[in-house]
Amino acid sequence: MENQSVTALLGLDWKLFLAQLFNFVIVLFVLWRWVFKPLGKKLEERTSKIELSIKHSEEVEQKLKEAEKYRQAEMEKVRAEANTAIAQAQKNAELVKQQILAEAKVSSDKMLEQAKKEIEGEKSRAMADIRTEAANLIVSATEKILREKLDPKRDEQLIKESLKDI
């Protein structure tokens, strides 16, 4: 009987116990079905979604970085190519210039030579002409002198005359 009085003191009663258990089970059922299950699922879904999108964004970023790197490398390559092309062109131009200059020099030298030669020819021809002219003059002068060598007076006059003529 002692035991019974303790349960009575604490208000233990199997009907109430079952009723309270039933209450709890209702709350459990309702929260399970309507709150914990759907919300837990939603939370999980959201977590996985966020994880996925973070992964995606990381991937995209990675790709972007790679593309940027590729672009940079390409630019570098193109720039280097352009530089070599320019250098080549410069070199070519220099070569052409040298060639042209050399050719010009050669031709000008040739012309100079020609001109010199011509001048030389003219000069020698002129000298020859002068020489013949002078010989003729001397001959004619001597002739005149010889013809008119009669008196000193005349001689002197003649010399003067011929000198004047020269």
Next chain:
Amino acid sequence: MLYALPPLAAESIFNIGTFSVTNTYINSTLTVILFVILAFFVKRSIKEVPTGIQNFFEFIIETLLTYFDQVTGDRKKSLKFLPLIGTLFLFIVVSNWIGLLPGVGSVGIHRGAEFIPLFRGANTDLNLTLAMAVFGVIASHVIGIGTIGFWRYFNKFIKAGDIVKSFKSKNFMIVFTAFIEFGVGLIEIVSEIAKLFSLSLRLFGNVFAGEVLLTVLGSIIAYAVPLPFIALELLVGLIQATVFSLLVLVYISVATMPLPDHGHNDKKKHGHDLEPAHN
């Protein structure tokens, strides 16, 4: 004058047939109705992008899950046990706090010279706390059996299988330890029953003590002085709900813990309880 202290047992308000409806039962039913309405609105408001009430409940769930993770060590397990443990927590904390509302314990009827409050904190009734404890402990056993199998689970308490196995080894020491382990298993059964008492009486005792404290204080000085104690009782209600639910969670996670291999390692069993099984 000192008001009459609340009795340990809940007072009956009226009868339905042979079932006497007590004031604590009224409170617990009100809590149930509140939860049904709340859950209904939560269910209706569930959207991809949370707003309002869904946000609030998601916050609660997230908070609970972080605590559960510390016990189970695994988010998946925590999610699996969330409905039961979360319900225990919410039901206890809300019914505790409803018990602190003004009007609870003060609005009542006079029956002869006796004053009987219409409402009384649901957890001041041992029936409810015991019901939850029984439910929680039985759930832990059911989940344990479901997880590691009936015979292996059964062998946790009645270690007959171990004794049979130990005889095969023909080593006296192993047989001897097997018998000791058998005794330990029997003690485990006692401890399972003790769980019921400790769970239900802890919650009941704390809430009831709070009720008595507030009644006494209110009857000495009704103004201002009980306020900090009401705040304290709010805290106690929360803490007791946490303790109750986390203990049940611990029971469940211990029950679902795979058993270590038997045989020669038997002696080390208890030290290695936390190790994952080799199966």
